[in-house]
Amino acid sequence: MTDQELLGTLVLVHPNLEDHPAGREGHIGFITYVDRPENEVYVRFTDEAEAVYPTDAIFLLKDREKIFCPDKAQTNAATLNDYKDLFKIAMLQDKGRSTDIWNALQIARDNPGIWPATLISAEESLGLRSNRYVGR
Structure with a gap:
């Protein structure tokens, strides 16, 4: 996603x-x-308060197809x-x-067991997460 696509999300x-x-x-x-x-x-929150967060502290929902696809034999549910x-x-995303x-x-917030299957950080969505390798 681009910065502009995230505005209002x-x-x-x-x-x-x-x-x-x-x-x-x-x-x-929502992102301002x-x-x-x-x-x-x-x-910005519903009470008009606004706060600044690092990109890895903000989560968006993943695309519906990545969360739940009834055609797949496997599921992300434990x-x-x-x-x-x-x-x-x-269904809500639909x-x-x-x-x-x-x-x-x-x-999603109330079920930590499904966070990896449902949420993606803004950092990852923007492509800011880089592969970090430790070497000699």
């Missing part, structure tokens, strides 16, 4: 974020600005409840309204 602040002055861990907001050189994302949550998220995306983010 609903996002989830990492629920386990520690020591951030805004104290909005686990809250949902991306500062690529500083690797920062500005997020349990029946995970499967149900993945299905609900996919509707595509902002309230549905908000609800999908809430479902």
Whole structure:
């Protein structure tokens, strides 16, 4: 995704974020600005408060096909409840309204077991995560 494509996107602040002055861990907001050189994302919340986060502390929903594809033999679900949550998220994404995306983010937030299957960091979405190799 590009910076412009992310503007207005609903996002989830990492629920386990520690020591951030805004104290909005686990809250949902939308992106208002991306500062690529500083690797920062500005997020506005429903109460009009705004906070700045590192790109790896902000999560977006993955594309529906990556979350839940009934045609596949495999699933990203470890349990029946995970499967149900993945299905609900996919159905909400199909509707595509902002309230549905908000609800999908809430479902994902409340089930840490499906985070790897449903969420992608803004850092990864923007292609800022580089491969780091340790060598001699």
